[in-house]
Amino acid sequence: MTSVLNDSPFVRACRGQDVPHTPVWFMRQAGRSLPEYRKIRAGVGMLESCRRPDLVTEITLQPVRRHNVDAAVLFSDIVVPLEAAGVDLDIVAGTGPVIAEPIRTAAGLDRLRPITADDVSFVAESVRQLVGELGGTPLIGFAGAPFTLASYLIEGGPSRTYTRTKAMMYGEPELWHALLGRLAEITLTFLRTQIDAGVSAVQLFDSWAGALSEADYREFVLPHSARVLGSLAGAGVPRIHFGVGTGVLLGAIGEAGADVVGVDWRTPLDRATTLIGPERPVQGNLDPAVLFAPWEVVEREARRVLEQGRAAPGHVFNLGHGVLPDTNPDMLTRLVELVHTASAR
Numbered sequence: 001m002t003s004v005l006n007d008s009p010f011v012r013a014c015r016g017q018d019v020p021h022t023p024v025w026f027m028r029q030a031g032r033s034l035p036e037y038r039k040i041r042a043g044v045g046m047l048e049s050c051r052r053p054d055l056v057t058e059i060t061l062q063p064v065r066r067h068n069v070d071a072a073v074l075f076s077d078i079v080v081p082l083e084a085a086g087v088d089l090d091i092v093a094g095t096g097p098v099i100a101e102p103i104r105t106a107a108g109l110d111r112l113r114p115i116t117a118d119d120v121s122f123v124a125e126s127v128r129q130l131v132g133e134l135g136g137t138p139l140i141g142f143a144g145a146p147f148t149l150a151s152y153l154i155e156g157g158p159s160r161t162y163t164r165t166k167a168m169m170y171g172e173p174e175l176w177h178a179l180l181g182r183l184a185e186i187t188l189t190f191l192r193t194q195i196d197a198g199v200s201a202v203q204l205f206d207s208w209a210g211a212l213s214e215a216d217y218r219e220f221v222l223p224h225s226a227r228v229l230g231s232l233a234g235a236g237v238p239r240i241h242f243g244v245g246t247g248v249l250l251g252a253i254g255e256a257g258a259d260v261v262g263v264d265w266r267t268p269l270d271r272a273t274t275l276i277g278p279e280r281p282v283q284g285n286l287d288p289a290v291l292f293a294p295w296e297v298v299e300r301e302a303r304r305v306l307e308q309g310r311a312a313p314g315h316v317f318n319l320g321h322g323v324l325p326d327t328n329p330d331m332l333t334r335l336v337e338l339v340h341t342a343s344a345r
C-alpha cells in the first residue's frame with residue numbers, strides 16, 4: 001500500500017519542489033493543548049492509548065480537523081518500540097518515560113531484544129486506519145533516534161545532565177556502540193513498519209542530541225543515526241531529522257543524511273541553511289513560547305521565520321519544539337491561517 005501523496009504541499013516542500021503555500025504542522029499538535037484530547041484520554045494511560053488503533057486514529061485526527069494543518073503526525077511515543085522490545089517502562093504525566101530497570105551493563109543490553117513488525121502490529125493497524133481517514137492529508141510517522149532512546153534507557157528517565165549516559169559513552173565505548181546499534185535496529189524496524197503501512201514521511205527525533213559536543217556527536221552518535229536514515233534512503237518517503245539545541249551540530253546532523261533537517265528556535269533558518277548546506281530543505285522554527293505572547297508578536301515572529309526559511313530550497317513551517325501543554329489552541333489555528341496566507345504564491 002502506498003499513498004505517499006507526492007503532490008501534497010508538505011511532501012513537495014520536503015523535496016525542495018515549488019509549493020502553493022508553505023506547509024505547516026506542529027510537533028505535539030495532538031496532545032494536552034486540545035480539550036478534546038484531554039477528554040478522550042481521561043482514565044486511559046498513555047501507553048495503553050498508543051496501543052489502541054481506534055484511539056490513535058481519533059487523537060491523530062483531532063488537530064487536523066481543528067487547525068487545518070498540512071500534515072498529521074501519528075499519535076504514539078518514542079518509547080513504544082522499547083516496550084515492544086521487552087523493556088518495563090511507563091510514561092508518567094508531567095515527567096515523561098520512566099524505565100523500571102535502567103540498562104547500564106552488557107547483561108542489561110541482553111534484555112533489550114530486537115523487534116519484528118509483529119511486535120508493533122497495532123501501529124501498522126493505526127497507520128492503515130488513518131491513511132483511509134486522512135484522504136489528501138499526509139501522515140508523518142516517527143521514531144526516537146538511538147541517542148535519545150539510549151539516554152532514557154541508561155538514565156532511567158528524563159535527565160538534565162546525562163551523567164550516566166555520558167559515563168557509558170566515555171567509559172565503555174564498546175557497550176555504548178552495541179547498545180546504539182541495537183537501538184538503530186529497533187528504530188529501523190519501527191519506521192519500516194510505519195512506511196509499509198502507508199505513512200507519507202518519517203521524522204527521526206534526536207531530541208536530546210544537543211547535550212553533546214560536535215566531536216562526541218560525530219564519534220558516538222552520528223554513525224548510528226546515519227545507518228537508520230541511510231537504510232531508508234530508497235523507501236520513497238521524505239526523512240526528517242530533528243533535535244533541540246543542535247546549533248553547533250547542524251553541519252554534522254546534515255551529514256547524517258536526512259532529506260529535511262528540523263531546527264529549533266535558537267538558530268535562524270537562514271543561518272541554519274548555511275550550516276546544513278544549501279541543498280537541503282529545513283523545518284521549523286517558531287519558539288513555542290512565542291504563542292503565549294500577544295498575537296502581534298506571534299505574527300511578526302512567524303513572518304520572520306517564513307522570510308528566513310526562503311534561504312532553503314524547501315521550508316516546512318513548524319515550532320522549534322513541541323506545542324507546550326498550556327498553549328491556547330486558537331493561537332495555533334490562527335497561526336496556520338497566517339502561514340498559509342502570508343506564504344501563498
Ligand code: CP3
Nearest residue numbers: 027028029030031073076077078093094095096205207322
Ligand atoms: O502530536 C505529536 O507530535 C505526536 C505525539 C508524540 C508524543 N510523543 C505523544 C506524547 C510524539 C511525536 C512524541 C515523541 C517523543 N516522546 C519525544 C520526541 C519529541 C520531543 O518532544 O522532543 C520525546 C523526547 C518523548 C518522550 C516523552 N513522552 C516526553 C518527554 C513526554 C512528556 C511528559 C509530559 O507529560 O510532559 C512524553 C509523554 C507524551 N508523549 C505525551 C504525549 C501527548 C503526554 C502524555 C499525556 O498526554 O498523558
